[in-house]
Amino acid sequence: MEKKEELLSIRGLSIRFRQYKGGSGHQAFSQADLSVISGLDVTVRRGEVVAVVGASGSGKSLLAHAVLGLLPANAFLEGSIRYRGKELCPQDQKGKKKAFFRSRESGGVPGIALVPQSVTWLDPLMKIGRQVLGGRKTPEARQRMRMLFARYGLSGEVENLYPFECSGGMIRRILLTAALMDDPELIIADEPTPGMDASLAKQAMDELRGFADEGGGVLLITHDIELALRGADRIAVFYAGTTVEVAAAADFEEEKRLRHPYTKALWRAMPANGFAAVSGMQPYVKDLPEGCVYQDRCPYFSPACRGKIPLRSVRGGLVRCIRPFDREMRMEKEDSDPGWGMKTGNVPEREEAAYAGSEESDVFL
Secondary structure (H helix, E strand, C coil), X not given: CCCCCXXXXXXXXXXXXXXXXXXXXXXXXXXXXXXXXXXXEEEEECXXXXXXXXXXXXXXXXXXXXXXXXXXXXXXXXXXXXXXXXXXXXXXXXXXXXXXXXXXXXXXXXXXXEECCCHHHCCCCCCHHHHHHCCCCCXXXXXXXXXXXXXXXXXXXXXXXXXXXXXXXXXHHHHHHHHHXXXXXXXXXXXXXXXXXXXXHHHHHHHHHHHHHCCCXXXXXXXXXXXXXXXXXXXXXXXXXXXXXXXXXXXHHCHHHCCCHHHHHHHHHCHHHCCCCCCCCCCCHHHCCCCCCCCCCCCCCCHHHHCCCCCEEECCEEECCCCCCCHHHHHHHHHHCCCHHHHHCCCCXXXXXXXXXXXXXXXXX
């Protein structure tokens, strides 16, 4: 199958914030950089929905702000953010990438639209129609607004309402309509469903799915993995500021098709799969360990986990783990080098099978 055009490509993205401490009394100022996102990789192709899933504090919304240039002046970037092949964060004269800034009013990145997380993006003292038009005064713009209202089940009366006169579900559809006014090719939907009941959340997901099916691309940012699985093509799992796995949504049908211990733990935490709690807590950005960010909670931890761990291809997906639960890779390595397991910190296969349980143990037979 021919791959569709890559709309958004994020490679090795790291974001740090420069902070200053001290300066009181006789204490001098000290400078420190706080790394919040590290080595992050995500791509979105035309015609697909890619869901970024992770707990609060994992760096999901910061990713959206980086793409749109909504980071503060003390933010610095490494890596690459490309939209249709064009670099969005060019280097400065010293070869460093400093976060560019574009306000909502400046229009952001042409071709990319944000469906914001917060309804506070709407002015409570301004009528809906005026806000959706956003300064556009042509008859064609008003006609497009009304066409989009009709598409998403909003009556013509909505344009004369104030935000406080609209329900939560209506507000979400209004925000989506505003995002589509300039006919974007890529939508970034940052937690688009909080406050919605199940039926409205499903409707919102269906609308994003429909946009992708018509040839657009969607980067869906959410903590709700069940919502993501309703319409996404691929799931990018975030943990403590980095991508630990990228998998097809279909891989979440069975635990044994997943690759990273954290992704497997998320699968077991879903109500339909036992609602098992994940022990421990996600580390704070100031306390990230060297190497694997999941090592403090992982039952497979070994000293090798403290080294650099790249995102690599395994069974049609991507995983950041030295132990990707891949039979073919393990057998190939062990056939060519009998000591491979000890060198990489991998425990014997029988221990993996015991952890995985009867449902997955046949993978290692």
